[in-house]
Amino acid sequence: MSLVVKDLRVEIATGERRLIPVDGVSIEVAANECVVLLGESGCGKSLTALALMRLLPDGAGIADGDALLDGESLFDLPERAMRAVRGGRLAMIFQEPMTSLNPVLTIGQQIEESLTLHRDLRGEQLAVEVRRLLAAVGLPGERLSAYPSQLSGGQRQRALIAMMLAGEPSVLIADEPTTALDVTVQAQILRLLKDLQRQRGMGLLLITHDLDVARDMADRVAVMYAGQIVEWTTRERLYGSPMHPYTRRLFQVLPSAVRRGDRLVQISGRVPPPDAQIVGCRFADRCSDAIEACRADAQGLREVAPGHWLRCGRVGSASPLPEVKPEAGEGRPAAGLTDRLATPVLELRDLAVHFPIRKGLFQRVAGHVKAVDGVSLAIHAGETLALVGESGCGKTTLARAALRLIEPTGGQVLLSGEDIGRLDGEALRRKRTAMQIVFQDPFSSLNPRMRVGDIIAEGLAALRPDLDAARRAARVADLLDRVGLPRDAAGRYPHEFSGGQRQRVAIARALAVEPRLLICDEPTSALDVSVQAQILNLLADLQREQGLAYLFITHNLPVVAYLADRVAVMYQGRIVEEGEAGALLSAPTHEYTRMLLNSAPGRGPA
Amino acid sequence: MMPVLLWTDGLIFLLVAGLAGFVFVVRRHEHLAAPWRRVAGDPVGMAAAVLLLCFTGIAVLDSLHFRPALPAGPGGDKLGGEIQYAPEVKSLLDRALAPLIEHQEKSYSAPFASRLFIREAITLADGRTVRDFPRLQYGGAALADPDAGRAGDILVRAAAGLAGGLAVWLLLAWALRRPLRRSAARGTILYTLLAVCLIVGALAALAPHYHVFGTDKVGQDVLYATLKSIRTGVLIGALTTLITLPLAIGLGVSAGYFGGRVDDVVQYLYTTLNAIPGVLLIAAAVLMMQTQLETHPDWFETGAERADLRLLFLCMILGMTNWTGLARLLRGETLKVRELDYVVAARAFGVSNTRILLRHILPNVQHIVLISVVMDFSGLVLAEAVLSYVGVGVDPGMMSFGNMINGARLELAREPVVWWQLVAAFAFMFVLVLSANLFADSVRDALDPRSRGRS
Structure with missing residues (x-):
């Protein structure tokens, strides 16, 4: 043992x-x-x-x-x-490869340190052993002299594993x-x-x-x-x-x-x-x-x-556990299919966001990072479009550009057929009621110094100035009911709530202005699976009741398979594949989609 | 008497009025009042608050200025029927401390001494001249034998003072029993008050008969100088901060939030300011102002007005050069906060920039403001001392901790050492700065909703 x-x-x-x-x-x-x-x-x-x-x-x-x-x-x-x-x-690897390596020492030095410390190796022997370890974790030998900041997250984790194996x-x-x-x-x-x-x-x-x-x-x-x-x-x-x-x-x-x-x-x-x-x-x-x-x-x-x-008294006792049956769902309408011919809630045409790279003394533009590079998408009322891709592929930039939080450098954003890309000031503000966003991290998405009631009412105050304080308060209470929070939550501060409850607050805040489209940017990836189920159920209920359209940004494929009507796969700023969820997930055509699907865990031991 | 309103007096009253208004507003809003009730329940914070109130009280008393009417001339005739006023501006504090002002000795004397600190040639009754420590004119003057009966006399007077202090405390405790009933910090508040009452009582009983903190070079009572310095210290700390804050917050936060050109301009400004040595800048400004004041003696009716204007200018100059540090901190913090999701969410609602700054950015950087203000407060009191040393600080005639420390500094090489001036200034400054620090700590904790529930 x-x-x-x-x-x-x-x-x-x-x-x-x-x-x-x-x-x-x-x-x-x-x-x-x-x-x-x-x-x-x-x-x-x-x-x-x-x-x-x-x-x-x-x-x-x-x-x-x-x-x-x-x-x-x-x-x-x-x-x-x-x-x-x-x-x-006894060695241990930590979750965050960014912070578990010393940024001012090269990978080689850090592995060497471990080797001299625990195995007392010196000179030639040491160099040989470092290379052997690097090879064992699948890092090329020239990575020895690289600093942690020059490595990707996966390479850092490999380097850390090499250190621990030393x-x-x-x-x-x-x-x-x-x-x-x-x-x-x-x-x-x-x-x-x-x-x-x-x-x-x-x-x-x-x-x-x-x-x-x-x-x-x-x-x-x-x-x-x-x-x-x-x-x-x-x-x-x-x-x-x-x-x-x-x-x-x-x-x-x-x-x-x-x-x-x-x-x-x-x-x-x-x-x-x-x-x-x-x-x-x-x-x-x-x-x-x-x-x-x-x-x-x-x-x-x-x-x-x-x-x-x-650790359960009922198994094998006189009163064994009953079988658990899943709740029968009310079923969702065949979303969007009937309205496919209608004008989409949101349509992106060749949307592009390029960030300039500035160099030199005079900050000349030396090139561009093409975060979003010509993306066309359409989302209809009552439909869920999942945008799948890995970190850095431009998902979040796409969402922010669609909301006009970042100025797109090219292409059009059409909201119910109207181009909002050129709108300014008051006209743009009025359009903002139609689209809202729910963020990934429920801890940074709520202002810790504002009470939940004020957080939810913020959008109302900005976009519906016609409502007086009493009507706003009534609306906040109604929203809290709808997302399943107690009414007295309005007077409390965000830190008094758990992650799942805070995500409910964030959803209530977005719903306050009665949007037709909700952009959900990884809304459940910071939550535990049991809480994720609650949030997904809530989102499904809201969609059924209000015919909301969702742009669901995620990397979690089982969630996509469960929730999405259509799926768009994004890779390096472009959509590489798009189609009905069932068809796309069972028979992907693009190489990258296949790789994503094959990487998903849960297929049993290798 | 004729009331005189100096510039700094006005500002102090404005500040007090502002605070009162703030308290009034807070009391009417339950969610604003809740964190302050937590401050009220924090023993350390409340003890500090009691001390701060005492200091503020002294500063306010010292800011109620007037010019006493001169006694009518011989024969009771008034010049042209008008009352003549003394050229000297006094404050209520001066009036209360009148005995201390009048009890001026010749030079240094140690605390509680009955004799001068330096030997002098004394001509005895029989005509002989000896070198000895002469008796003080006021310190221990009531004693028949200056050396033997002194300790006993001091003890008796101190005991009487303590008893008086105790009596006042009992009265106070009775008067405050209602507002204090629900406070969790009741015990601490009462104990702090007791300590203050006892100290004040003992001082009040001893001060007319002894120089409790000794006397300085020109024979002035050090206790009086210390009490007068409180106003200067509080003013420099508070007014300079008042001038610093809008600059630092406005420029720092907008540089961080708007970025781009605004950021460039603000950064250019503070880098330039930082590149010039602070003392040089202050010295240049003060010297320019000084010549201006000296060429226009007709601007002022009294010397106090001149000293006061000089103090105000000093605060302004300190404020103008001091905002860069805080602005830089705030810019950095704002850069961080503006990328947080709740700010992005607010922008998605089309919330205006002003509103985002006020509701999302400011509340989340205020802890930095609070901490650095308190840190600066002590720094400014010390800066005043340094500047006074270079000769560009407050008016030499104005009593301040800086001037006191400077005076003491010159005598530290003396043997035996003249320590009481330094110790008195240090003790009062220490208590003032420490209580400001502790109070700010307690406020910061209470205002942060996240720290709630943590004990």
């Missing part, structure tokens, strides 16, 4: 309150095995990893439990010895190593990790929130919820017959082509806070199958089948 964790408990002391973000976690990672720690944000998975590295932030401490690396207890080691273990026998770890911890990367790069990095794990026979503890990534990578999976492991079994068993109600719900909230037209199952409520005093099952309040005993009795992790551990 490479790494064995027993009853790990992490405590954070803040004033009088004592938070227990990790409560009794036990896992094991064998040699040549990949164990995935799966859970939504805030469930304690990252803290578990940091505790194993003994790198917990100030204020947090290991309260109880033990961790054995090759039989040696990590928590008993003095700090000096622990320093040799870190990056040596100490020849017996267990490698990877904390969301691909979350910040594009799908195609993610696929490469995941494959690399899996190959390295097999070649070297090391244990890999992969931390992720992505069920699909887990399916591709894991030998065994531990599902975490609110600081505890609720299910712990092999991949085959977990994906074949998940037992814990939470795990089962997680599978159901995932959007996919199969669920098209159905409402997604929602997990009601929120994860209990880490200081909550819960005797029974921590999921009981959100579990539709909870019975009295669930709340009253402490739930231990027990083995319900060989190699299948579960």
Whole structure:
């Protein structure tokens, strides 16, 4: 057994309150095995990893439990010895490749440092080993003298992996190593990790929130919820017959082509806070199958089948869990098909946005970055057009140019047949009611110093000056109802809400001026899957009720398959392929689309 | 007596009126009042506020200026039937501290001393001349034996003063029991008040009979000088900030938000200003202003008016040269904030630039303003000292911490050292700057909705 964790408990002391973000976690990672720690944000998975590295932030401490690396207890080691273990026998890769490399040292220097430190290599031997490591992570040898800023995100993550391999770890911890990367790069990095794990026979503890990534990578999976492991079994068993109600719900909230037209199952409520005093099952309040005993009795992790551990009292008891059936959807109208001949809500004709590159003393224009390079699109009322592409392909610039937040350098933007590209001042302002935008990050999209009511009313105040204060307030209350927020939310500040609730506020703000088109710029990619389901359901409801058209910008293909009527694939500023969602996703014609589809995780182990 | 309104007096009253208006507005709006109630519940913030109020009170008292009527001439006849006014401008504080002004010694004396600090030739009653420390004219004058009975006398008077202070505090506590009932910081406020009352009581009891902080080179009471310096310090800090803020906020935020040409112009301005050494610029401006004032003595009826105008100009010049740092910080922060999604969302609504600046940008950079204002406040009080040393600070006749420190600096090489002037100025400046810092801290925390709930 490479790494064995027993009853790990992490405590954070803040004033009088004592938070227990990790409560009794036990896992094991064998040699040549990949164990995935799966859970939504805030469930304690990252803290578990940091505790194993003994790198917990100030204020947090290991309260109880033990961790054995090759039989040696990590928590008993003095700090000096622990320093040799870190990056040596136990290494860790972090999520953000931008910040985990030192920007003023070359990649080569950073790998060398690791090698001299942990393996005491010098001179010729050192140079040979650095090149071997670079080759192992698939970086060309000349990259040795490159600085991190000269590398792409994927290359940086490779360099970081090379650094971590330098100490020849017996267990490698990877904390969301691909979350910040594009799908195609993610696929490469995941494959690399899996190959390295097999070649070297090391244990890999992969931390992720992505069920699909887990399916591709894991030998065994531990599902975490609110600081505890609720299910712990092999991949085959977990994906074949998940037992814990939470795990089962997680599978159901995932959007996919199969669920098209159905409402997604929602997990009601929120994860209990880490200081909550819960005797029974921590999921009981959100579990539709909870019975009295669930709340009253402490739930231990027990083995319900060989190699299948579960923290749920009802499985295998006298009152087994009922089967979960997805809610029957009301079905969506065959959107847009009937109106296809009508004037589209938004039409882009050869839209181009070129940013000048200025050089030299006199800032001469030396060339252009063609962020958007001749894009033509049309969106009809009640239709969802998904714009798919990787970061840097010009999706966001396209959205902003369509909204006239960036001046397009060429082409036309037609709103219900009228060219708004030449409008100015008051005329443009009046047109702004027709199009609104919802952003990716619900934390930066709401002004932290304004109350939710004022945030929602802002557009009304600017675009509907005819409404008086009372009518505005009534409208805000109505909007809060519609997006499923309590009415008293209007008087509170954004930081009092969770990510999903803030996204609802952002949607309410956009809806306030009664737009016909909503541009959603990755509206769910910063949210947990259970919250994503809620937001997607909300968007679907709004579309059905109001006939809204959506321009849905995303890189998440299952969401596209679930939601979109048509799909446009964008690559380097151009639309390379466009068509009906079902047809395009099942039979892509363009090379790039095929690559995107093949990179998407979730097709099972490689 | 004839009331006199100096320029700086007017500005101080305007400032106080502005604050009062602000409080009035805030009290009428629940969501504005909520964060201030949190300040009111913060013990450290409230203790600092009590001290700041005391300092402001002294500064306001010292700003109520008048010229006392001269006593009618011999025989009670008035010149042409008109009342003649003294050429000297006094303030209410001067009147309250009249004994301190009158008790002028010959030169240095240590705190609580009954004898002068330097030996002098004294002619004894029998005609012999000895060199000894002569007795002070006022300090410990009531003592029969200047050396033996001094400690006892001081203790008795101090005790009486403390008792008086306690009595005043009890009265105050009774008077304030209603407004304080709901404050979480009630205890701290009352303890701070108690400390203030006790100190003031003891000082009030001792000051007429002893020089509590000693006397300076010309024999003037240092306590009096310190109290008078408070107004100068508060003025320099507050007025300069008042002049700095609109410049820094206006230019910095618009440079960051609008970019392009506006940014170029503003950056050009502050780089140019920064390239000229600050002291040089200030010295040049002050010297120009000084010659102007000296060639027109007819502009002023009294010396105080002249000193006052000089102070005002100094504030303006400091303000004109001081805005660059804050403007640069604000420009950077605005560059960051304007790219945030909520600003983009506001632009998608067609919200006007003014409104975006006021509702989205300003509230989200105000913490920088608050912090740097407080930092600058202490910096300005110190800058005044440096400038006074170079001779381009406040009028030499005006009492200020800078002038006090300069005076003390010259005597630090003395053996035994003359320390009390420096210590008194330092102690008062320290308390003033520290309470301003702590209060600003507390306000910043309360105004940030994100910090709510954190304890």
